[in-house]
Amino acid sequence: MGATRRVGRVFARRSGNGPPPLDLVGSGKLDGALVDWAYYRDGKRDARTDSYVDALQRARRGEGFVWIGLFQPDEHQLTVIGQEFGLHPLALEDATEAHQRxxxxxxxxxxxxxxxxxxxxxxxxxTATSEVVESGEVMVFCGPGFVITVRHGDHGELAGLRQRLEQQPDRLAAGPGGVLHAIADHVVDTYLDVATAVQADIDLIETEIFTPRGWRSIDRVYQLKREVLELKRAVAPLTGPMRALSTVRHPLIADETRNYFRDVDDHLIRVKEQVVSFDELLSSILQAGLAQVQVSENEDMRRISAWVAILAAPTLIAGIYGMNFDNMPETRTRYGYFVVLLVMLGVCTLLYRLFKRNRWL
Structure with a gap:
């Protein structure tokens, strides 16, 4: 109860106890960006509080919190949100622009x-142009009495997560920190699912690359490696924030919630190790494919060289006899032409069997 009063005092101090809150929902200022909003008290959605102004006033008194969900809001809409909740301009700038780390x-x-x-x-x-991993972003403003989620990208919806949380009042009772944990847990779980699917693609491409002429799939290996790097850029930088949320004390993060963040951190470390191993494995497969290309080129060069050597023998004999000197062996004999042809055929056959035995052909 003391924590609730403290949150109410902090929220009131941030709002300055000035004019009443803006009716962001009814005024239409968030039209096109507002996905859903709700007021939660004691871990339950308060359906009786259908007025946004009333809900925000109660949240400022420490009687629960407001959760506002936005989808790709523009700069003006985020400015209005920032003025209402006293959000820092740098954070608002990051929330406006996608592609943040x-x-x-x-x-x-x-x-x-x-x-x-x-x-x-x-x-x-x-294929060499297949998109395997698609990324988006979720920004979360977590403050005393409010949670604001800003989503960028056509996936990563939080509506299903909100519904599941509403069926688990004990998690919502943890306040904004509990919502932040649920979002982080949901995001990391999708990492695990995507990593499992990517593993199947890697197994398939690994099998194909070591088949005869498998080096022809080397462009597909490179494309898959790029998609794994996309997944790596999403997973690896998150380990620091998750470690901080599981260890650093904050008024919004209860001790029990920090324990749950440790579990999320463990899952994140596991998927990070898996993604790093994907990157290393694909690098090895790529090197193996390049080695196969070199081996194939060497085999082609040996075949060409062998046939050049075989054809050089009759060319040499024909060139000598083509000099048309009068005093040359067998030029005046009746069967000289056929004898020379047999000699050419014999030499070519001998060279062919020699190259065949040495696996040049």
């Missing part, structure tokens, strides 16, 4: 986190 930043009593979302793109046959 995963991170965790603290602005006074507000936590701002960026998480990369990923999705496995189903495909028939992997």
């Amino acid at each position: 995963p991170k965790l930043e603290r602005y006074d009593d507000v936590l701002f986190s960026v998480l990369k979302t990923v999705r496995y793109v189903p495909h028939g046959d992997l």
Whole structure:
């Protein structure tokens, strides 16, 4: 109860106890960007509080929190949100622009986190231009009495997550920190699912690359390596923020919630190791493919050289007899022409068997 009153005092201090909150929902300022909003108290969605202004006032008094979900808001809409909740301009700038690195930043009593979302793109046959991993972003403003989620990308919806949380009041009772944990846990779980799907693609391409003429698939290996790097850029930078959330004390993160963040951190480390191993394995497969190209080129050169040597023998004999001197062996005999042909055939046959035995042909 004391923690609730403290959160209410902090929220009231940030708002300055000035004019009443803006009706962001009813005013239409968030039209096109607002996905959903709700007021939660004691871990439950308060359906009786259908007024956004009333919900925000109660949240400022420490009687629960407001969760606002936005999808690709523009700069003006985020500016309005920032003025309402006192968000830092640098955090708002990051939330406006997509393609941010995963991170965790603290602005006074507000936590701002960026998480990369990923999705496995189903495909028939992997080609040199196939998109395997699609990435997006979820930004979370987590403050006393409010949670604001900003999503970029056509996937990574949080509507299903919100519904599942509403069926688990104990998790929502943890407040904004509990919502932040649920989002992080959801994102990391998708990493595991995508990594499993990518593993199947790697197994398939590894099998193909070591078949005869498998080096022809080397462009597909390179494309898959690029897609794995996309997954790596989403997973690897998140380890620092997850470690901080599981160890650093913060008024919004209860001790029990930090224990849950440790579990998320363990899962993240596991998927990071898996993705790093994917990158290393694909590098090895790529090197093996390049080695196969060199071996194939060497085999082709040996075949060409062998046939050149075989054809050089009759060419040499024909060239000598083509000099048309009068005093040359067998030029006046009746069967000289056929004898020379037999000699050419014999030499070619001998050379062919020699190269065949040495596996040049």
